[in-house]
Amino acid sequence: MLSKKTKYGLKALTYIARQEGNKPVQVGEIAKSEQIPQKFLESILLTLRKSGCLGSKKGKHGGYYLIKRPSEIIMADVMRVLEGPIAMVPCVSLNFYEKCDDCPDENKCTVNKLMIEVRDSTLQVLRNTTLEDLSIK
Amino acid sequence: MLSKKTKYGLKALTYIARQEGNKPVQVGEIAKSEQIPQKFLESILLTLRKSGCLGSKKGKHGGYYLIKRPSEIIMADVMRVLEGPIAMVPCVSLNFYEKCDDCPDENKCTVNKLMIEVRDSTLQVLRNTTLEDLSIK
DNA sequence: ATTATTCCTATCGATTTAGTAGGAATTACA
DNA sequence: TGTAATTCCTACTAAATCGATAGGAATAAT
Known part of the structure; x- marks a missing residue:
């Protein structure tokens, strides 16, 4: 069985990849759009960042962004x-x-x-x- | 992750399929040979029987046997x-x-x-x- | 009868899952 | 410089699942 963690993570990555430009996308926005519990999603995106799939920017207007092209x-x-x-x-x-x-x-x-x-x-x-x-x- | 149940079940089926003839094979024998907790294996083989993968014979000299050819x-x-x-x-x-x-x-x-x-x-x-x-x- | 076996139900401890809670650290901006 | 917004981090928890174990009933052979 695929865990919710993985499912949510894949949905969030897709969401980020679909954004215009490469501006940081906020967890709250993704959570709302994809119907994912925000706190849970926070921890998932943190994992993805630590593993090198995502970059992040802290503080106001912060968020997550891709550090590679989607095709990579x-x-x-x-x-x-x-x-x-x-x-x-x-x-x-x-x-x-x-x-x-x-x-x-x-x-x-x-x-x-x-x-x-x-x-x-x-x-x-x-x-x-x-x-x-x-x-x- | 494959559960132990499945792993044990597959090993047991293989063991039974490798026997000569189609005499009932006892749970104890399989458990010993394949290093599977006997009581656990009992419940697994019961499941396989109920689902139609195996037949069983109760009582002394009982055991489990295939009801189809291995190729089926x-x-x-x-x-x-x-x-x-x-x-x-x-x-x-x-x-x-x-x-x-x-x-x-x-x-x-x-x-x-x-x-x-x-x-x-x-x-x-x-x-x-x-x-x-x-x-x- | 006795023994050996499958069959059945119930229980249990450990682990994993899917979050939640609370706040520290950092950044933008007025 | 203060405030709001955000990521980051640690700890906790309720519920489900896993991997058995326990105890005995039912059945069959001898």
Whole structure:
């Protein structure tokens, strides 16, 4: 299941990408327009900023803005920041690999094999979709 | 994240599919061999039986057995029973559809569009993989 | 009868999710 | 220089889900 955090984060990024120019967009504006609890959205955008997806400006007339072109913001990266690993099990994760305690031999594990295929097919979509694709109306 | 329930369920199905003949396999045997808590596995196999993936025989010398050939047991179906919807959001689920409360127009929602693509690529794998594929050594 | 097994219901602790609360720090501007 | 508006940060919380565990009823073989 996609978390609300990810869902809200994607909607907010799309909203920002659709703005004219590159002026900072305020959390309050996004929250209102996209029907997202403002305080929750604050924390989400903070996460995105810390991970390098967004820039911010503090104080009055502050807000969030893109620091890359939409076409350079890859969904796979955004998803990893918001949702965590793309793989369904840690033992097939490229970026968050962990061995299973219960599995003596990974190469003989059928769950492992299946989940590698699922991961690869998901990645193919997420690597080839950018924020630009989402924000085209 | 794949739940332990699903992981254990897939391992158990594979174990059963690999047996000679079609004699009932006991929960205790599977649990021991695959390092799965027995009581937990009991409830998982019960779920699989109720959903039509497995048959069972009660009492002494009882156990679980396949009621279809491994090549007829589709991973997409098994995953739906164990893990629930394959889609990451209910609004793109084929079998468990639900409208989002926050989304006024589904067709204009960018999350919706992206998640349809993810769902389809995942389905392509899960529909084309059967228990036979998993159980070939 | 006895034993071995599935079947069923209920409960529980830990973790995660989806926020909320409160305020500090920073900036614009009158 | 003061005030308002904004991001930033920490802490907390209610509810749901996960990963079991407990205890025993029902059923079948011997």
